[in-house]
Amino acid sequence: MTTLPDEVKTFIVQQLACFDAPSAVVSAVKDEFAVAVTRQAVEAYDPNKVQGQRLSEELKALFAATRERFLADQAAIGVSHRMVRLRRLDRMVNKAEAQGNMSLAANLLEQAARECGDAFTNKRQNEVSGKDGQPLLAGGIAVTFIDGPGKPS
Template sequence: MTLTMSANGLSDEVKRFVVQQLAMFETPSEVARAVKDEFAIEVSRQAVEAYDPGKRAGASLSQEFRELFAATRETFIADTASIGVTHKVVRLRTLARLIEKAEGRGNAVLVASLLEQVAKECGDAFTNKRQVEATGKDGAPLMDGGITVTFVRPAPIPDAG
């Protein structure tokens, strides 16, 4: 049996669950589904938004739940190190296994795609690092002094007369 409740009628346990899920970047729709699965209570997406202090609907959220949201969000962000796929070596190892499987099945298109993914991983394509090289014409070093503009006056047109 599933109960339908407004945000005000939720128990503190459910409210804490909602706040923590939102703090972990779950969408209101996902949280509403999780509440239904976990507690057999149907809550609308709009009711869930009332527990997000970053949303207009959550403007009147109690200090207790604001602090819970902030603490959960901080812990969640700091804890990404425990998630395996956040580490480059784990992603490369997984890609290597997938390449072996794809090769074994003769799927050359998938192998090529996965190899491209490996090249991107190795080339730091998925970081916020940027390598910028600036050179002058034909690879020559840039000149000091900025841009030089030369004005060429056209030659006068001779009189035909």
């Protein structure tokens, strides 16, 4: 196999650091750079794999930095935002309805309602405390137990 250009190596290391599967990285490299690589060649750029132990220190450092940034910044991932998820669900619902797949559309609508916080149910939240979290009754409730008909115990 020929030596890969540095930008392809960097791309592979960054994709692996973001937990992409080697097979997904293979297809991404083919789409992005029009370069054919094997899954085994991609695994050689993962320092956590046996084949990646011989990886250069520069690429190991890039892998570690990319993984750390990836784990720390979930805001960079689109689907971590509720509005992005709702927009995607909206597109899927419209497509499912256009194709006549009402069962899928109903499931997607239910998922969208879950994203909004149980908006698809008629549940109500009942407050079980008084104003500002205080007890409902200041003095409590007096309970008298009766042993028999009309006799207090």
